[in-house]
Amino acid sequence: MKIVEVRHPLVQHKLGLMRRADNSTKTFRELAAEVATLLTYEATSDLETEDADVEGWAGTVRVRRIKGRKITLVPILRAGIGMLPGVLELIPAAKVSVVGIKRDEASLAAMPYYENLVGDMADRTALVLDPMLATGGTLVATVDMLKAAGATRIKGLFLVAAPEGLKALEAAHPDVEVYTASIDERLNEKGYILPGLGDAGDKIFGTRV
Numbered sequence: 001m002k003i004v005e006v007r008h009p010l011v012q013h014k015l016g017l018m019r020r021a022d023n024s025t026k027t028f029r030e031l032a033a034e035v036a037t038l039l040t041y042e043a044t045s046d047l048e049t050e051d052a053d054v055e056g057w058a059g060t061v062r063v064r065r066i067k068g069r070k071i072t073l074v075p076i077l078r079a080g081i082g083m084l085p086g087v088l089e090l091i092p093a094a095k096v097s098v099v100g101i102k103r104d105e106a107s108l109a110a111m112p113y114y115e116n117l118v119g120d121m122a123d124r125t126a127l128v129l130d131p132m133l134a135t136g137g138t139l140v141a142t143v144d145m146l147k148a149a150g151a152t153r154i155k156g157l158f159l160v161a162a163p164e165g166l167k168a169l170e171a172a173h174p175d176v177e178v179y180t181a182s183i184d185e186r187l188n189e190k191g192y193i194l195p196g197l198g199d200a201g202d203k204i205f206g207t208r209v
């Protein structure tokens, strides 16, 4: 399975700022979007390009443009919404497919509650957005949904990923690519990533703080 831990200094610096416990909602949100932009840059580095001719100031110029295949962004409610503005900075025309999944806090089981996907999923690369990959249950349920709708090219962007979640994904969907700012140490007994970021959804939405 392709797993890319992005070691770029800007990513590492911004993730380090996100780990502070005293961040305001505004600061956490801004950093989540900024890291999402940088992860998008990495995750799109293998997009195919083709030649095209444009009329420039001194005549016709041969340029490169992104070839045919289109992208759909798939933010997982709620917390994935926090990454959406940063990804749209680089792919402003992308169609957005929304998935709602809530992790049951006691069993840690992923509970899907909403699905609204673009129609032509089979023709698109799906970029799944979620700040946290913990047990992997949410991501596996999301990929199940996307594949059932015809998706064959799926990449996931996560601010932080736990080894346990990566293992679960590899067992269920080894064809999915993962881009993350950090592979952290482990999960705690409540399924939270250590050292992690805490509850990313609560921090992005300003709830329970």
Ligand SMILES: O=P(O)(O)OC[C@H]1O[C@H](OP(=O)(O)OP(=O)(O)O)[C@H](O)[C@@H]1O
Binding pocket: 076, 077, 078, 079, 080, 101, 102, 103, 104, 108, 110, 130, 131, 132, 133, 134, 135, 136, 137, 138, 139, 165, 191, 200, 201, 202
């Ligand atoms: O890998 P897993 O163990 O499944 O956990 C990860 C999921 O948990 C969090 O969402 P949460 O259920 O807290 O929902 P929220 O976005 O509404 O906060 C997080 O944003 C992921 O979606």
Ligand SMILES: O=c1cc[nH]c(=O)[nH]1
Binding pocket: 132, 134, 191, 192, 193, 194, 196, 197, 198, 199, 200, 201
């Ligand atoms: O560490 C974690 C795990 C799941 N969800 C979060 O928001 N944080």
Ligand SMILES: [Mg+2]
Binding pocket: 079, 199, 200, 201, 202
């Ligand atoms: Mg949450």
